[in-house]
Amino acid sequence: MEDNRIIKVYLDDDPQPFVEFAPPTKFVLDTSKIPDGKHELKIVARSSSGKEGIRTLPFEVRNGPSIAVVGLKDGEVVNEKVPITINSYGSEKNDFFLIRGSETPKGIPAWVWALVIGFVGFAMFYLIMYWDPQFYKSFF
Template sequence: MEDTRVIKVFLDDEVEPFGEFSPPVKFVLDTTKIPDGKHTLKIVAKSSSMVEGIKIIPFVVRNGPEISVLGLKDNEVIDTQTPIIINAYGSETKDKFIIRGSENPKAIPSWIWALLIIIIAYGLYYVVMYFRQDLYKSFF
């Protein structure tokens, strides 16, 4: 009996599949030939009884360097002078790792400051309320 199962793999809205396989299939998707941006991988599979199933998987290709912008968000309304920090880093260097410039400078989150203030305030409250000389007796 002949195996009539087939898997066709389409990229974005292409009419022709870039790959046609018999299951199970294992292949490598080379993203260096795909432009950066949003794409979809459409997989069409036919069973031996010719029943068709479709699965669509959205994904994003980013072969270029990661670009990070601090100080300006998407669709943000700004006025006056706005300081902006732009950082771009990628994986071009395979043999060494450069630490400087590999991370984005970020401010300490406000919830950490609030937690620190609460801990200090509780410590001061404890000292004021419970620190009396008669509670602490010397061994000497």
Template sequence: MAKTSQLVTLFLDDNPVPFAAYAPPIKLDIDTTRLTDGLHALKIVARSSDGREGVQHISFTVRNGPAISVIGIAEGDTVSDVIPLTVNAYGSERTDSFVVVASETPKAIPSWVWALVIAFLGWGAYYFYSSLFMST
């Protein structure tokens, strides 16, 4: 029985032709700028020296385009009537300037912050009242 050499073969998405095949161990860089934004799958097939194969699938998401933030609707929401939306898209195309307006998505102050502020003001009012009128 002839021995086969060890080989690691890499496939991207459903392409039957591998984009890389090396003897292990390997280190490589995958250039995601050539991939479309969205979900992709990396399939790694490793063949041992006695001919047995192992397969591993790794799903990953590519986002090289601008980041998109949407406030007002989320994945899987059930909605009716009029929906107010805030959509913001920002990327890193320009490195020579920084645009403050497009770099942040406006969000409302969380309700727990308001509750904390009210509790603190209430405690302050109680402390002021007790130190003013109860010290005599």
């Protein structure tokens, strides 16, 4: 009996498969040759009886530097003037690491402010409730 099982792998809407294998198989997808952005991997497998199964896997390629934006979110409605900070991070091995300017500035989260205010409030409550001059007499 002839084994005509085959796996074809397509990238995006390309009509020609970029690789064909007999199952089971392993291969390495080299994303350095794929442009950055959203893509779809379409896998078509044919069984020995000739039936085909299709599976699509959406994925995103980001070989370029990572880009961080502070001040504007996806789909946000804005008006007037909006301050925006943009920073990018590369992963090349020849980069020289600089401390200054290498991190994206972000505001302090609200939960940190809540903890600080709670701590200061408790300290003031404790000071007011238990402050009595007789406990603080001088030895001199």
